[in-house]
Amino acid sequence: MGSKHGLKLKNPMPNDFATRLLGWFDQHGRHDLPWQHPRDAYRVWLSEIMLQQTQVNTVIPYFQRFVDRFPTLTDLASAPLDDVLHLWSGLGYYARGRNLHKAAQQIVAQHQGEFPRDIDAVTALPGIGRSTAGAILAQAFGQRHAILDGNVKRVLTRFHAMAGWPGQKSIEAQLWTHALDATPEQRITDYTQAIMDLGATVCTRSKPRCSVCPLQNDCRAYVLGKPTDYPQRKPRKAIPTKTTRMLLLSPDNVHVLLQQRPPVGIWGGLWSLPECPIETDPIQWCDHHWQLQITTTNILPPLKHTFSHFHLAIEPVAAQVLNPAQRVMDSDQFIWYNTQTPDARGLPKPVQTLLAQWQQIRQQR
DNA sequence: AAAACGGGGAC
């Protein structure tokens, strides 16, 4: 298309990309979505907001009820917010509904009720970012803007086999560049729908249907044989490591002191080993907190346990208790747990592991 | 059980 008039493009691939995609769209794309007939800015806008975080099939009945009740932008702007949210209920992310209503009122106040055609004015409306603004202007007015929703990100990261997580700033910038490069000069409306349709129906998150994909030949992820390796997952947050000392306190090499955890928080309500900070002396700690006299401490191998939000490095210490204290035993927060006839109380996994290791050591003596 | 999703708002 763009190579007419002898114009030499530096990178002919994007045109090829669009041409193939549009050819596929003519045959296999979605041409009968409710917001395509009739297609006006208000309906396209409404559909794009509803489609954020929500799939087409879920959106359609909501869209129809919404435009039945609010046929025009002015109807929406003059409606009570409660009515809007009522029609939104079930769609989730109710801030979208609030922003939609607020934006409608802004358009009435600032743009005479006409949906703005300037991308900066559109992006300034609540609930509309760069991608949604581009999608609306492309579909409603045929303006050439890139879009970059989740579908497009998936298609592009696969097509270019892009390393890195798309949420990362530099990766997102690259994606916008690729998205704009891939956008043709003609048939913007169809192209915008086409790339979203491809992502939704062919280049799906799992089990992509590469065999019917019009971009298969040039898709780097396909050529590498691993389309589902892209987009790369969000890197797990670097989670902190906390260190604690767990005490295996026994008067008789059979019973071990367990302490019940508070009802909320980590291991809520479970019975765990008493702990002391890593930097303190266990002998002094036990005396000070529980009036337990202990001796012959020996170090057990350290243990690592991973939670969703931190690692726990456990440095266990075993010790003999010289005075199985009445005070500790009286508290229903503590028990002398018989390791030879274990009862059914809940123990955290690493505590189970430690008790097993501790018993092995006892038996070796 | 975990990941994904686009924009807003907190920091």
Add this chain to the structure above:
DNA sequence: GTCCCAGTTTT
């Protein structure tokens, strides 16, 4: 600027 969150669906 960057990070985190919202609610529901999908895997």
